[in-house]
Each structure stands twice: as structure tokens, then as C-alpha cells.
Amino acid sequence: MTMLNFDERKVPLVFRENRRARRIIMRLDYGAASVVIVLPKRTSRQEGKRFALSNKDWIAERLDQLAEPIPFRNGAVVPFLGEPHRIRHRATARGVVWCEEGEINVAGYEEHLPRRVHEWLKAEAKREIETRARDKAEAIGKKITKISIRDTKSRWGSCTDEGELAFSWRLILAPKYVLDYVVGHEVAHLKEMNHSPKFWKLCRELAPRSINLARDWLEAHGTELYRYGR
Known part of the structure; x- marks a missing residue:
């Protein structure tokens, strides 16, 4: 290399x-x-x-803009929907991963903790994004053919002419209004495959919270989301 x-x-x-x-x-x-x-x-x-x-x-x-990596390990603090949560290893607990009172609890052997936290966050992202995307698509009379959750590097979401949407799982780390904006942005492309005034009007209808606020947050903090799990 x-x-x-x-x-x-x-x-x-x-x-x-x-x-x-x-x-x-x-x-x-x-x-x-x-x-x-x-x-x-x-x-x-x-x-x-x-x-x-x-x-x-x-x-x-x-x-120089890259922050120090934060691996998924016992005691690490990671954001979940924008709120800081501490990872806790619960060796004797039953279950796999669950969240309560500001903590992400992980059962089982500690060597499996990083993988289980990653899988849990990805599953939560899929659940949160799919629910919002399908509700927004229904509101504008459009159909989604497929939703993919990936670890994208260059964009937070995408939409194809065939109605396929893809999103970064790392959006689950961002505040809810940021995630909601990205979902609304891509769903709006189902109807307007451009960035015309019509598109932005529709985007604001699908993501009522301030679009500028969400875009500013991504501009200022988006790269920080890549430090988690590295």
C-alpha cells in the first residue's frame, strides 16, 4: 500500500x-x-x-480536522440520536444490547462488544430511517422500492431513478432533526430529481424543522461521526 x-x-x-x-x-x-x-x-x-x-x-x-477515534468499548461515550450515551459491558446480563437511562448496555463476552454495538446502532438506524422514509413517501404519493443502510463515505443519503434510497448508518449518531432532514431530502428526490425551488419547497414540507439548521450541523459536525467505531 x-x-x-x-x-x-x-x-x-x-x-x-x-x-x-x-x-x-x-x-x-x-x-x-x-x-x-x-x-x-x-x-x-x-x-x-x-x-x-x-x-x-x-x-x-x-x-488536522479529524478528531481522535473512539472505538466501541466498555466505558466509551458515543452519541445516540444526538445524545451522549456511555457503553456498559454487562457480562452476566441476559439479552444482547439495550439502551436505557443514557447507557448502551451490552451483554455477553467483552470481545464481542464492538461488533454488537455496531450491529445494534445499524439496526436502530434502519428502524428509525425506514419508518420516517415510508411515512414521508406516502405523504407525497410516492413508493420506495428499496432502502439500504450502509457506511457511506461521501454522502449521507442517495436516491435513484428507480426509487431506491440509501443512507449512512452513522445518521443514528446525529440529532433527530438532522436525521429527519436527510431522510426528507432523499424522499423529496422521489418526486423532484433535482435541487430546484420545487425540490426545496417539498423538502421543507417533509422536514419541517429548520433545513438550514440541519445542514449547518452536518457542515460543522458531520466528519466527527466517522470517529466512532474506528
Whole structure:
């Protein structure tokens, strides 16, 4: 694996090819703390590396924005729907994972705790998002063909022409009004596959809480959500 050196740290450089790309594209994968270089057709990795090296200041600036990772382990504090919750290992308890009084309780062997917390958060995201998405779609007379919950890197949600929606499970870490806005945004695309005034009017109807407030929160705190579980 190619590495870039930044003072006392090394950052992985990941190459991806995209025949439709017209130029070299560079972005930071916040989840993996790596630099992704998208290469157009007939562009070598060496050219991609030179491009990255010529933009080390840009990379360093964004790396400095990355907060320290917070693994899922006993005693760690993670947000759940925007509220801080402490993970508690309950070795002798029955069940798997449950939430109460500001704590995420995890039964069983401690070595299984990270996986169980991740699976529980993803399941909660699916439940919360699906309920909101289907209610909003019904309100505008549209049908969702599929809802996927993923660990997306470049966007919080997406919508296809076929009516398939996809969302990041990490939205369950954000405040409810932020999650509700992202769901409303993608459902609005079922009717308006654009960002026209009609789209934003519909988006505001589907997510009554201030859209600007949610967008500002994502701009200021969105990258922080990638620190959890790393």
C-alpha cells in the first residue's frame, strides 16, 4: 500500500479508477483516515501520487480536522440520536444490547462488544430511517422500492431513478432533526430529481424543522461521526 508521510504520521493513499472521470479527483476518506485518488482513464498511479504530493497542504489541513477515534468499548461515550450515551459491558446480563437511562448496555463476552454495538446502532438506524422514509413517501404519493443502510463515505443519503434510497448508518449518531432532514431530502428526490425551488419547497414540507439548521450541523459536525467505531 502506498503511504504519504506527514511529519510523525503516515496516511494510506488509495487509488480508484473511474473511466468517466475527466480529471484526477482527490478526497479524504474520514472513516478510514486515508486519501482517495480517483484516476481517469489512461492515468497512472504515479501521476495520481504526484497530484497528491502537490496538494499535501490541503491534505494536512483536513487531517488536522479529524478528531481522535473512539472505538466501541466498555466505558466509551458515543452519541445516540444526538445524545451522549456511555457503553456498559454487562457480562452476566441476559439479552444482547439495550439502551436505557443514557447507557448502551451490552451483554455477553467483552470481545464481542464492538461488533454488537455496531450491529445494534445499524439496526436502530434502519428502524428509525425506514419508518420516517415510508411515512414521508406516502405523504407525497410516492413508493420506495428499496432502502439500504450502509457506511457511506461521501454522502449521507442517495436516491435513484428507480426509487431506491440509501443512507449512512452513522445518521443514528446525529440529532433527530438532522436525521429527519436527510431522510426528507432523499424522499423529496422521489418526486423532484433535482435541487430546484420545487425540490426545496417539498423538502421543507417533509422536514419541517429548520433545513438550514440541519445542514449547518452536518457542515460543522458531520466528519466527527466517522470517529466512532474506528
